Structures are given as C-alpha cells and as structure tokens.
Amino acid sequence: MDLNRYYIIYKKSCRDKINKIVNDFKNIGLIIIRNELDKNKIKIPKRGFEDCNFIVFVDSTMLKQEKDFDKVLNSNMKNVLFVCDDELDMNLRTSYINLANLYKEKYNVIFEKFEECKKDEYKELLYIKEIENLDLRVKGLEKFKEEHGETKNYLVLKANTIYRKKMFKTARDLMDKALDIELKTSKENFEYANLLEEYYGEYTKAKKYYEEAIKLKPNYYDAYYNLAVLMSKIFNDYEKAEEYYDKLISMDSEDERAYYNKAIIVMSQTGDKDKAKALYERAIEISPKCSAAYNNLANLYLSKFEDYEKAKECYEKAIEIDKKDFTFYFNLANIYKIHYKDYNKAREYYQKSIKCEDNIYSRMNLAMLLEENLGDYREAIRNFEKVLEIQPGNKVIIDKLKYLDEKLMKNLTITLEKNK
Structure with missing residues (x-):
C-alpha cells in the first residue's frame, strides 16, 4: 500500500512525545495530519480517509478504553498501527511498536507495513536528515540523487535543508519542482496546502490550494475544515469561516469541532449568547468529554447569563474530564473569589492551577487574594516573588513587595510593643 499520507491520533498530553514523528515525516515529504484528542476515546474519522494510514499513539489512560480498542480493531481497517508509550507494558491483541x-x-x-516499495528510500532520507551539518547533509542528498534520482521526497528534504541555510528562493524553487511531479488531484492539492500552512506558514498560498482541492472534490471535508480554521484564525474573515462550518455540519453532523468553533465565532461576532450556548451544548452532546466546550460554556454562563452556579458546574465538569489544564482551575478559583466570596476555596483552586502549570495568572491572583482577602502577607510575598521570577524587572511587583515588607515590619513592631 503506497498511500503517502498519514493520520496520527494522540492525546493532547502526549503532544511532545509525537512531535519527532511529525517533523521527520514532513521533512521528507510524507504528509502526516494531526488528530489531537482532548479526551481518552479513540475515534477513527468516518469518511474521506480510506486513502490514509493511521498511527494511533497509546498511553496508559487510553489502554483503559478497551471497548474503543475493540471498535477500532474490528473496523476492518488494515491501515492502522498502534505505537505505545515507552513506559507502558502493552498487552493488546494486535500488533504495536514501542515509541x-x-x-x-x-x-x-x-x-514495511505501509510503504514497502519505498521503505529503503525513506529510511535513507531519514538518515540524511539526521546529519546536523547542513553542508554535509547536502552532500548526502547529492549522493542519494545519483542512486535514486530526483524523487519528490528527495526534493522536499533538499528544499527544507536549503531553507535552513536561508537560501529561501532556491528552497521555494525546489519545493515547486517537487510539486510539479504530482500536484494533480484533490488529495495532492490538500497535502501541499497542509505543508504550506504547517511547515512554512504561507497561509495565503495554503488557502489557494485548499480551495483548489475543493474544486476537484466538492465535499472534501478536511479541506473545508482547514479552510474554516484559516479564515477565522489567520484572515479574520469570520463570515466566511462560519459559512465553511455550516458546510461541515451539513456534511457531518457528528463532528463536535465544527459546533465548538462556530460557537466561538458567533460569540465574537454577533454576541448571540443563546445560539452560542446551543452550539456548545451540541458539541458536548456529540462528545461528552470535550472539556474545552464545558469551559467555554461556563464562561458563557458566567459573563452573559450571570448564572454562577451553572458556570461552576461546567468548570467542575471540565476539571473532572481533564485534571491537567490549569485554566479550568483558574476559572473556578475566580468564581469562588469574586461571586461566592469563598476565599479559602479560591485559594485552593489557584494552588491547584499552579500545580498543573506555574503560570503568572494564578500566581498573581493568588498573591492578591492572600494580601487583600486573607491577610497572609508572608505567603503573598512568596507568590509575588514567584511572579517576579516570571517577569523580572516588573516595577509594579517590585513596589508591591517593598510595600508588603514594610507592612510586615510595621505589624511586627506593633506586636512587639504590645508584648512589652
């Protein structure tokens, strides 16, 4: 099977572990599309991926989802390979490989599984890619060319190498030459657009090739999705993005991402809180473990409906699903501080947020809470000092620390006077 296109499925928390696979494949012209889960459930896309090879990266939490494994394994998909975490002792009833x-x-x-006829070529290119000295790498590529010719994958790696040498025009010419070898079908246009977007950051050109892919294949789901994201995040054309999300929903009403992303656009552009709420609720209905949807729905309840209890419930649900995202704890802490005046609870959740990720937002809010609401000046000083480590030279924090030191000294003097 020579599909030359890969789809890697992994949990958000495992992103760093699979980055090398993604970068290596892109460098030699193998398209690898990320499907980052914010939940444990393994979900093979339903349609339009018959020509993809799937790599499923498995960690300990995913191992518990035995029914999901059974579903994937019984789906008659021959193009699925499981890769396990280095630390796991895998016991699956299927083939897998340690990362x-x-x-x-x-x-x-x-x-060997997916690219039998090109495996030697790809492996040789990957060995060449590992050569750190760029001049020596170019020499290795010339030797490869003598043996294999100017294959598309050779040209892509050479273009990427020349790009790193800051010879941008030559790199672009090489990439264009690589594309002249194939760029004829909707799939090839999509792959080039994906490469332009993710590797080179050339968003205008990427948009053009996504549109060309759709011309050749009018219901190209992935192309519409990537276009929708581009239009909203890069070009700020929210009207067009919403149009594309509507198209996606008409093609597949079970993709929670379309509802979630459309809800964000609705709130930012029209402020239609009821419509946004319905979209987030639909996303959650499709994917009950979508923690980000619960978080955004909580924000909506808080800022637009002023329903603090509902907001608190949604933040708690987000934390129940994903205990490693500091923003969920931070948001819940803010509710306890501002709306319930439960300062001890607020302190608890700011601390949990910091435990997930030592971030300036929680440190600053915790320090202010300790000073203004709990009167714990020593702990406030400790947290303001942590803020200063993150933002050295911050005059406001330096002045605050000076003020608190003076206040502590004054309180100490008063206490000593009383005890005389």
Missing part, C-alpha cells in the same frame, strides 16, 4: 524502538529503527515497521 523508542520506532525512532531507533527509523520507522521501519511503519514503512
């Missing part, structure tokens, strides 16, 4: 071994063997298992 460390995958890197060590230069993806040999993947290429």
Whole structure:
C-alpha cells in the first residue's frame, strides 16, 4: 500500500512525545495530519480517509478504553498501527511498536507495513536528515540523487535543508519542482496546502490550494475544515469561516469541532449568547468529554447569563474530564473569589492551577487574594516573588513587595510593643 499520507491520533498530553514523528515525516515529504484528542476515546474519522494510514499513539489512560480498542480493531481497517508509550507494558491483541524502538529503527515497521516499495528510500532520507551539518547533509542528498534520482521526497528534504541555510528562493524553487511531479488531484492539492500552512506558514498560498482541492472534490471535508480554521484564525474573515462550518455540519453532523468553533465565532461576532450556548451544548452532546466546550460554556454562563452556579458546574465538569489544564482551575478559583466570596476555596483552586502549570495568572491572583482577602502577607510575598521570577524587572511587583515588607515590619513592631 503506497498511500503517502498519514493520520496520527494522540492525546493532547502526549503532544511532545509525537512531535519527532511529525517533523521527520514532513521533512521528507510524507504528509502526516494531526488528530489531537482532548479526551481518552479513540475515534477513527468516518469518511474521506480510506486513502490514509493511521498511527494511533497509546498511553496508559487510553489502554483503559478497551471497548474503543475493540471498535477500532474490528473496523476492518488494515491501515492502522498502534505505537505505545515507552513506559507502558502493552498487552493488546494486535500488533504495536514501542515509541523508542520506532525512532531507533527509523520507522521501519511503519514503512514495511505501509510503504514497502519505498521503505529503503525513506529510511535513507531519514538518515540524511539526521546529519546536523547542513553542508554535509547536502552532500548526502547529492549522493542519494545519483542512486535514486530526483524523487519528490528527495526534493522536499533538499528544499527544507536549503531553507535552513536561508537560501529561501532556491528552497521555494525546489519545493515547486517537487510539486510539479504530482500536484494533480484533490488529495495532492490538500497535502501541499497542509505543508504550506504547517511547515512554512504561507497561509495565503495554503488557502489557494485548499480551495483548489475543493474544486476537484466538492465535499472534501478536511479541506473545508482547514479552510474554516484559516479564515477565522489567520484572515479574520469570520463570515466566511462560519459559512465553511455550516458546510461541515451539513456534511457531518457528528463532528463536535465544527459546533465548538462556530460557537466561538458567533460569540465574537454577533454576541448571540443563546445560539452560542446551543452550539456548545451540541458539541458536548456529540462528545461528552470535550472539556474545552464545558469551559467555554461556563464562561458563557458566567459573563452573559450571570448564572454562577451553572458556570461552576461546567468548570467542575471540565476539571473532572481533564485534571491537567490549569485554566479550568483558574476559572473556578475566580468564581469562588469574586461571586461566592469563598476565599479559602479560591485559594485552593489557584494552588491547584499552579500545580498543573506555574503560570503568572494564578500566581498573581493568588498573591492578591492572600494580601487583600486573607491577610497572609508572608505567603503573598512568596507568590509575588514567584511572579517576579516570571517577569523580572516588573516595577509594579517590585513596589508591591517593598510595600508588603514594610507592612510586615510595621505589624511586627506593633506586636512587639504590645508584648512589652
């Protein structure tokens, strides 16, 4: 099977572990599309992916989802490979490979399974990619060219290498030459657009090729989705983005991302809180473990409906789903501080937020809470000092620390006077 296109499924918390696979594949012209889960459930896309090879990265929480594994394994999809975390002792009823071994063997298992006819070419290019000296890498590529010719994957790696040498025009010419070899079908246009977007950040050109992919394949789901994201996040054309999300919903009413992203646009552009609320609720109905949707719905209840109890429930649900996102704890702490005046609870959740990720927002709010509401000046000083570590030279914090030191000294003097 020579599909030359990959789809990697992994949990958000495992992003750093799979970055090397993504970068290696892109460098030699193998398109690898990310599907980042914010939940444990393994979900193989329903349609339009018959020509994809799937790599499912498995961690300990996903191992517990045995029914999901059974569903994937019984789906008659021959193009699925499981990769496990280095630290796991896997006991699946299917083939899998350890991540460390995958890197060590230069993806040999993947290429043998999916790219038999090109495995030697890909492995050789990956060895060349590992050469840190760019001049020596170019020499290795020229030697490869003598043996294999100017293949598309050779041209892509050479373009990426020349790009790093800051020879941008030459790199672009090489990339264009690589594309002249194929760029004829909707799939090829989509792959090039994806490469332009993710690797080079050339969003205008990426948009053009996504549109060309849709011309060739009018219901190209992935192309519409990537276009919708581009139009909203890069071009700020929210009207067009919403149009694309509506198209996506008409094609697949079970993709929670379309409802979630459209809700964000609705709130930012029209402020229609009821419509946004319905969209977030639909996203949650489709994907009950979508923590981000619960968080945004909580924000909506808080700022637009002033329903603090509902907001608190949604933040708590987000935390129940994802206990590692500091923003959920931070938002819940703010509710306890501002709306319930429960300062001890607020302190607890600011501390939990910091435990997830030592961030300036929680440190600052905790320090202010300790000073203004709990009168714990020593702990306030400790947290303001942490803020100063994150933002050295912040004059406001320096002045605040000076003020609190003086206040502590004054309180100490008063106490000593009383005890005479």
